[in-house]
Amino acid sequence: MNLQKETKAPGGQPAKRKSMNAMVLRRMKNNKMAMAGLFILTFIMLVAIFGPLIAPYSATKTDLLHTYSLPSLQHPFGTDELGRDIMSRLIIGSRASLAIGLISMAGASVIGIMLGSLCGYFGGKVDTVIMRFMDIFQALPPLILAIAICAALGPGLNNCILAITISNIPSFVRMTRASVLNIRRMEYLEAATAINCSTSRIIAKHILPNALSPLIVQLTMGVATAIISASAMSFIGLGVQPPNPEWGAMLSAGRGYIRNYPHMVTFSGTMIMITVLSLNMLGDGLRDALDPKLKD
Amino acid sequence: MKKFIGKRILMMIPVLLGVTFLIFSIMTFTPGDPAAIILGAEATPEAIQELREKMGLNLPFLSRFFDYIKGIVTRFDFGTSYINGRNVKDEILMRFGYTFRVALLSMLFALGFGIPLGITAAVNRNTWKDTVSMTIALIGISMPTFWFGQMLSIVFALKLGLFPASGIGGIRFYILPCLAVSMMGIAAMARQTRSSMLEVIRSDYITTARAKGQEERKIIYKHTLRNALIPVVTQAGATFGILLGGTLVAETVFSIPGLGSYMVTSINSRDYPAIQGSVIFIAAVFGVVMLLVDILYTVIDPRIRAEFSKGGK
Numbered sequence: 001m002n003l004q005k006e007t008k009a010p011g012g013q014p015a016k017r018k019s020m021n022a023m024v025l026r027r028m029k030n031n032k033m034a035m036a037g038l039f040i041l042t043f044i045m046l047v048a049i050f051g052p053l054i055a056p057y058s059a060t061k062t063d064l065l066h067t068y069s070l071p072s073l074q075h076p077f078g079t080d081e082l083g084r085d086i087m088s089r090l091i092i093g094s095r096a097s098l099a100i101g102l103i104s105m106a107g108a109s110v111i112g113i114m115l116g117s118l119c120g121y122f123g124g125k126v127d128t129v130i131m132r133f134m135d136i137f138q139a140l141p142p143l144i145l146a147i148a149i150c151a152a153l154g155p156g157l158n159n160c161i162l163a164i165t166i167s168n169i170p171s172f173v174r175m176t177r178a179s180v181l182n183i184r185r186m187e188y189l190e191a192a193t194a195i196n197c198s199t200s201r202i203i204a205k206h207i208l209p210n211a212l213s214p215l216i217v218q219l220t221m222g223v224a225t226a227i228i229s230a231s232a233m234s235f236i237g238l239g240v241q242p243p244n245p246e247w248g249a250m251l252s253a254g255r256g257y258i259r260n261y262p263h264m265v266t267f268s269g270t271m272i273m274i275t276v277l278s279l280n281m282l283g284d285g286l287r288d289a290l291d292p293k294l295k296d
Numbered sequence: 297m298k299k300f301i302g303k304r305i306l307m308m309i310p311v312l313l314g315v316t317f318l319i320f321s322i323m324t325f326t327p328g329d330p331a332a333i334i335l336g337a338e339a340t341p342e343a344i345q346e347l348r349e350k351m352g353l354n355l356p357f358l359s360r361f362f363d364y365i366k367g368i369v370t371r372f373d374f375g376t377s378y379i380n381g382r383n384v385k386d387e388i389l390m391r392f393g394y395t396f397r398v399a400l401l402s403m404l405f406a407l408g409f410g411i412p413l414g415i416t417a418a419v420n421r422n423t424w425k426d427t428v429s430m431t432i433a434l435i436g437i438s439m440p441t442f443w444f445g446q447m448l449s450i451v452f453a454l455k456l457g458l459f460p461a462s463g464i465g466g467i468r469f470y471i472l473p474c475l476a477v478s479m480m481g482i483a484a485m486a487r488q489t490r491s492s493m494l495e496v497i498r499s500d501y502i503t504t505a506r507a508k509g510q511e512e513r514k515i516i517y518k519h520t521l522r523n524a525l526i527p528v529v530t531q532a533g534a535t536f537g538i539l540l541g542g543t544l545v546a547e548t549v550f551s552i553p554g555l556g557s558y559m560v561t562s563i564n565s566r567d568y569p570a571i572q573g574s575v576i577f578i579a580a581v582f583g584v585v586m587l588l589v590d591i592l593y594t595v596i597d598p599r600i601r602a603e604f605s606k607g608g609k
Contacts, residue, residue, distance in 0.1 A: 136314035139579045141537030144544065148575045151563040152322040228440050232545045235442055236560045251443055255549070262450045269443035277438035284434070 027289035034285020040278035048094040057085035059092035060243045068261050078263045080253065086264065090271050093245035096157060097275065100230040100239075101223040104164040109219050111165075112172020117203050117211075119173065120180025131177075134170040142167040143229050150238040160239045164226050175218055179211035186210075213290040220283035224276045231272050247272045297594065300604040304590055308583045313365070315579040320361050323568045329353075333566050334378050374573030379565050384573040387558060392577065394464060395554035399543045401474045403536055406481025411528065413482065414489025419516055421494065429486060436483025441542035445476030445549040462551035473550045477542045481535045488531035492524040499523075525596050533589035537582055 028034050047054065057075075063083030071078045077086040119127040137145060149163035183189060184207075192206050231248025233239045240246035242253070247268045254264030331347040332339060348354055352363070367373040374384040410433075417429040449472060453461035459472050496502065497520055505515050544556030551557075555574055562570035594601040 132310070132314070135311050136318055139311045139315045139583060140575065141541045141578075141582060143538070143541030144575065144578055147541075147544075147559070147563075148319060148571065149322060151559075151571050152326040154327070224438065228438075231440050232442060232541075235440075236545060236548060237564060248440070251440075251446065255446070258446060258450055259454050262454075265443070265446050265450075269440065269447065272443065273435070273439050276440075277435065280434055280438050 024289045028285055031285040031288065033281045034289070037278040037281030037283075037285065040274060041282060044094060044275055044278070045098065047091055048098050051091045051095055055085075055088035055091045057088040059084065059089045059245045068257070068264075070261075071263055077267045078261075080250070080264055081257060086250075086267060089245035089250060090247070090268060093247050093250060093268070094271065094275075096240045096244070096246040097227050097230060097248075097272070100157070100161050100164060101227040101279075104161045104226050104230075105168065105219055105222045107161075107165040108168035108222070109172050109215065112169045113176045113208070113215065115169070116173040116176025117180050117207060120177040120184065121199070121203055121207065127177075130173065134173050137167070137170045142171075142225075143232060146229055147233060147236070147238065150233055155238045155241055157240050157244075160230055160233055163233070163238075164229055167229075168222055168226065171222075172215070172218065175214055176211060179214060180207055183207050183210050213292075217283055217287040217290065220279055220286055224279035224283065227272065227276055227279070297601065297604065300594065301587075301591060304587055308587065312576070312580060312583060316365065316368070316576050317361065319572050319575050320364060321357070323572050324357060324360070326568075328566060330378055330568060368576070374576070375569035377562075377567050377570050379562075379567045379570075384569050387570070388555065388573055388577050391553055391555050391558050392581075393554075394552050395540075395543055395547065395556060396581075398470060398473050398477060398546070398552065398554070399536070399540050401470060402478035402481055402539045402543065403532075405474060405478035406485050406535055406539065407532065409478075410482040410485025411489050413486035414528075415493060415516065415521065417486065417490040418493035418497065418520075426490075430490065433483040433486040433490075436479045437487070439479060441477055441480055442545045442549050444479055445473065445546045448472045448476050449549065462549075464552055469550075473543075473546055473552060476549070477539055477546050480542060481539045484531060484535050484538065485528070489524070489528050492527040493520055496520045496524040522596075526593065529589055529592050529596065533586055536585050540578065540582065 061084065063079070065083065066075075066079050067081055067083040069075055069079045069083075075085050075087065077090065080086055080089070115130050119130050140148065146160075146163040146167040149166055150159050153159040153162065189202065189206060192202050197206070230239055231246070231251065234246045234248030235252045237252065240249050242249065250268040251265050254261070254268070257264055329344065329348070331344045331351060331353060335343055335347060352360060355363075364375070367375065372385060374388065376383055377387070413429045413433065417426045417433075420426050449461045452458045452472060460469050461472075463469060502515060502519055505519050510519070543554070544559060546552075547554045547556035548560055555578070559571060559574045561567075562574070594604060
């Protein structure tokens with residue numbers, strides 16, 4: 001058997017797995033769109049992390065003498081109806097949007113992947129019960145499910161995160177289940193069972209790493225969708241509550257003034273779009289890089 | 297085939313029951329006493345107790361749930377609003393027309409523009425046509441529907457005065473909302489169509505078709521598109537859900553008195569029967585759309601049809 005030959009790359013480099021990662025990395029580096037997305041995203045994350053340090057003004061302090069001012073040197077993005085500096089509010093608001101996007105998708109992916117691998121691996125009754133539950137959750141479009149949950153729990157950042165998490169679980173469950181079902185048929189799994197691997201080890205070491213690629217892409221794109229959903233929910237009053245800034249809530253507050261002061265909604269919407277765009281660009285790049293069918 | 301559709305319709309029942317149970321229970325166990333909401337802040341505890349009794353709120357949860365289901369099934373009755381005492385069903389039916397019109401028109405835009413855009417991109421892969429289409433699509437899936445609506449309304453209604461900014465009326469009132477809502481659909485459909493076309497173009501039978509000298513137009517529409525259609529239809533179902541959600545939020549932007557504005561008002565006034573009714577109604581509509589998608593699969597793909605007529609006879 002030439003097993004030895006296959007697992008060692010030329011030059012004695014250990015393991016095929018590493019070369020796979022290296023290939024993905026190389027493909028990502030060559031993808032200008034993905035790199036641009038990563039760059040913008042890193043920048044926005046840094047702004048969010050150091051928000052309070054770099055925001056020129058307080059995000060909640062009102063200044064009734066300078067309301068509705070148009071973009072100027074003192075206020076690069078102008079001020080809102082209470083004289084608050086829009087740029088500072090955008091900077092602080094990025095924390096809420098990113099937190100909702102990242103935390104809810106982290107939660108949804110962990111729960112979804114666990115349930116999905118249970119379904120795919122064990123099948124039978126466990127599978128039926130979990131999947132019927134998912135059918136119920138998927139009977140509503142995700143945004144509407146999130147709105148319904150948040151309407152019941154009451155508005156606020158935490159409830160918004162919870163609602164978006166729950167509404168995103170089913171797609172992860174389905175995707176993981178489908179991958180696991182495919183992998184279960186593979187011969188290396190038979191081999192793992194034959195050498196008496198424990199079930200948890202089989203799932204964690206043999207199945208999940210091989211099912212991960214589509215899930216990573218789904219996760220990246222999911223953060224993008226979650227940010228859009230969060231802004232929609234804040235827009236209709238279910239997300240972050242005033243006076244705390246959030247991009248969607250700022251769009252909602254500026255709604256009454258778009259006739260005379262369109263700058264109040266232009267910038268916050270642009271911020272949402274740039275963030276989501278960079279995530280989608282990164283996601284597209286990851287999908288191409290992880291696609292085994294595309295050979296370079 | 298009929299058997300399949302019948303079975304598929306029967307399958308909707310437990311799902312809808314499940315949704316109703318889910319929504320009913322989260323609305324019931326949510327903090328806040330409906331009787332106190334109806335009577336307002338100054339109500340005496342006795343008055344609240346009395347109203348609770350009258351509304352049947354003191355009955356056990358399950359019996360209230362069964363009453364609710366019974367009301368929906370036998371009388372198509374979703375209860376009455378806590379706030380203004382109006383019948384929730386009438387309100388939903390009156391308002392759903394607006395929502396449905398916007399969602400459906402947007403869906404037609406999404407199919408009518410998105411699929412051709414995706415085909416163009418796939419056929420002209422790595423040319424400027426591909427780049428332009430995919431850039432539009434990428435921006436399209438990255439814009440919140442309601443914000444795009446606001447921007448359209450600033451430019452085309454407030455600055456240029458071409459279309460009305462809000463309200464309802466003739467077809468001109470629907471153009472901006474439908475444009476705003478359909479953008480995400482066009483983008484999603486274009487992306488799915490492109491990637492699924494590219495998947496098929498790699499197949500051997502396309503090479504064969506080329507080799508035997510088939511005309512390019514036939515290769516694209518008969519060989520490639522036909523075989524690429526299943527994921528596109530799946531995406532179309534999901535897209536309808538996204539557009540429906542987008543419409544609900546965009547209604548607030550354009551002051552359309554549809555189901556979305558109804559839900560927003562109800563949520564803000566904690567009018568639980570109204571929220572509950574709207575959500576269940578949307579689930580039913582979405583269920584029907586998903587049913588159509590499943591039926592469409594069998595129309596498109598003879599293999600799926602064969603499977604059902606064999607296994608399900």
